[in-house]
Amino acid sequence: MDIPVLHRLALNESPFPPLPSVREAMRAAVAEAHRYPQFHPDDLTERIAAWCRVPPARVAVGSGSVGVALQLLHAVVERGDSMVYAWRTFDAYPLLASMVGARSITVPLSPDGRQDLPALLAALDHRTRVVVLCNPHNPTGSLITADDLVDFLRRVPPHVTVLLDEAYVEFARDTRLPDALALLDAHPGLLVLRTFSKAYGLAALRVGYGIGSPDLVARVRRQQLPFGVNSVASAAVEASLRAGDELERRVESVTAERERLRRQLVTLGWRIRPSHTNSLWLAAPDPVEDGAAALAAAGVQARHYPGEGIRLTVGSREANDAVRTALAAVGRDRMSGGDAVSVARSGGVVRA
Numbered sequence: 001m002d003i004p005v006l007h008r009l010a011l012n013e014s015p016f017p018p019l020p021s022v023r024e025a026m027r028a029a030v031a032e033a034h035r036y037p038q039f040h041p042d043d044l045t046e047r048i049a050a051w052c053r054v055p056p057a058r059v060a061v062g063s064g065s066v067g068v069a070l071q072l073l074h075a076v077v078e079r080g081d082s083m084v085y086a087w088r089t090f091d092a093y094p095l096l097a098s099m100v101g102a103r104s105i106t107v108p109l110s111p112d113g114r115q116d117l118p119a120l121l122a123a124l125d126h127r128t129r130v131v132v133l134c135n136p137h138n139p140t141g142s143l144i145t146a147d148d149l150v151d152f153l154r155r156v157p158p159h160v161t162v163l164l165d166e167a168y169v170e171f172a173r174d175t176r177l178p179d180a181l182a183l184l185d186a187h188p189g190l191l192v193l194r195t196f197s198k199a200y201g202l203a204a205l206r207v208g209y210g211i212g213s214p215d216l217v218a219r220v221r222r223q224q225l226p227f228g229v230n231s232v233a234s235a236a237v238e239a240s241l242r243a244g245d246e247l248e249r250r251v252e253s254v255t256a257e258r259e260r261l262r263r264q265l266v267t268l269g270w271r272i273r274p275s276h277t278n279s280l281w282l283a284a285p286d287p288v289e290d291g292a293a294a295l296a297a298a299g300v301q302a303r304h305y306p307g308e309g310i311r312l313t314v315g316s317r318e319a320n321d322a323v324r325t326a327l328a329a330v331g332r333d334r335m336s337g338g339d340a341v342s343v344a345r346s347g348g349v350v351r352a
């Protein structure tokens with residue numbers, strides 16, 4: 001019997017629907033849906049640039065941050081070049097590499113779930129065009145500190161573009177978090193990638209942006225699809241920027257829930273490292289297969305990487321409580337040294 005999905009915690013989405021003011025802006029934009037959006041999203045670019053306190057020439061807006069990443073690859077990669085990144089990471093990177101005919105060179109994560117910066121540097125050669133860093137990291141939630149990032153950037157050869165994916169940066173509270181925008185002047189080959197999909201809760205609307213040197217940004221913009229950012233999405237982003245304080249409070253509540261859930265699961269015996277994203281990473285050798293089955297049986301859709309781990313998005317309090325209840329039996333069982341609980345193995349855990 002299929003178990004209905006009660007809690008969607010597989011895609012690192014926000015648990016909050018759009019704010020009333022954002023919905024209202026979208027409704028107004030829908031009324032004008034017979035009109036094209038701007039050919040290129042110049043107004044939105046200016047708004048985002050002002051909000052980030054950088055000149056507009058440093059900002060490229062696209063169809064989600066994944067769209068901006070593809071624009072960058074189109075701009076700098078030639079067929080047969082290579083792209084280096086840690087694995088695991090965000091699933092789109094291998095797909096984007098193959099879309100532009102790049103060879104993917106992957107470097108395993110260190111055992112504690114961090115991107116192995118020395119090994120990534122060692123993997124760069126004369127055919128490498130792009131190295132991707134994800135900070136904080138998906139799926140493990142680990143952080144590259146400011147010191148480590150500065151050291152890494154210093155060592156990257158000038159023919160390699162660094163794509164610094166900061167999709168989750170708003171959830172990071174650690175004082176060692178790099179101020180990536182402050183590094184742009186010294187590193188013209190750096191593109192910082194951000195999104196409105198995660199902290200700002202607009203995943204369906206597909207707006208992301210890259211910030212970099214004016215030269216690199218100009219190349220990225222040349223790959224922009226005309227009319228590629230729709231008016232409803234632009235209106236929602238502009239309204240979100242006006243509601244910064246309310247959205248910041250939502251982010252605070254997600255990070256508070258993240259810490260609460262982590263403490264609870266650690267108490268149950270799960271060894272979960274601190275996370276700097278809106279998700280927690282349950283890793284083998286903790287009993288992740290049993291955990292995945294228990295979550296599925298409870299109607300919790302999490303992201304399961306068989307044999308590796310579970311990425312669990314921090315959801316509403318109710319969803320997080322359902323997670324705790326589902327994993328309690330598995331954790332208790334493991335701590336007492338017994339066999340893992342027997343639970344239904346069908347249901348909502350997302351695989352692949």
Ligand SMILES: Cc1ncc(COP(=O)(O)O)c(C=O)c1O
Pocket residue numbers: 011012063064065066067090134138165167194195196197203206207208
């Ligand atoms: C690390 C990372 N980068 C980018 C994205 C995609 O974001 P967007 O919705 O802006 O394309 C995700 C989505 O899960 C992600 O985890």
